[in-house]
Amino acid sequence: MIKSSFHGVIDEIPGISVDNFERADAVQARAYFLSHCHSDHTQGLFTKELIETLERTRACLYMSEPTAAIIEDENNDERLLKYIKILPLGRNSIILPPSPSQNLPELYLTVTLITAAHSFGSVMFLFQTTNKNVLFTGDFRISNNNVSKYTYFHDKNGDAIHLDALYVDTTFLDEYTPSPERPPDAIDKLHEVISQLATAKHNPIYRAQEEYQIKPEIVHFRSANPALKFEINSDSIVRVIQDLLTSNAVKQYTDIAAKKAAVVYRTIKEEMRKEDLE
């Protein structure tokens, strides 16, 4: 099983951990956030180390209601479940307790949950403090036509809000068997194109320490095992997403891959179209 290469720490907002629950004792998070229930995002969640750390720190685990229900279904350990706090979609205010050992004062944090249209209950987190805006996308699906409807990414004039950091999650499948129908370099090429795009325009910082192990989830680009994460600094997620969606390089490539491998890129487009119609 390929583990998430994202360590969970959000540099701009000290003391929180997102989609990673490993090394809880060392991390000493003041709050944890879970975007959705796929196993690569729940690393460490069901460990004794996490429970023991929570019992000491009293940190909460924040997530959407459906995600909490799935977690409860998978694990009924009361010692863990009692730290789960459900956040509704939209804007929420939470207070992170001070952490004297880490020299961190109390922090008022606005957390906006935005539907990620990935798996049941999946959300993106927009974290806002008095001087930082950070968006963590988790796995997400967004249609170009719908970008303007994401009101939380815009101010009241309809302009994209300034983001100090954008944590984008790209998902590829763990198991990939090359075959005549699936060109072996397909996803490597796609990755290369996206990387170039990101490098050229948005000066990304790559967080993954390990080999990327880029393997395609050609079937539907949804997977329990993403192996690659980008962290991209950008003024605007809208601009980044629009660039990706409107990039001819990416589009041409995905079209070719879809044809060659008879994969379901078309299905994605149909799903997006369906969403537009809904």
Ligand SMILES: [Zn+2]
């Ligand atoms: Zn996922």
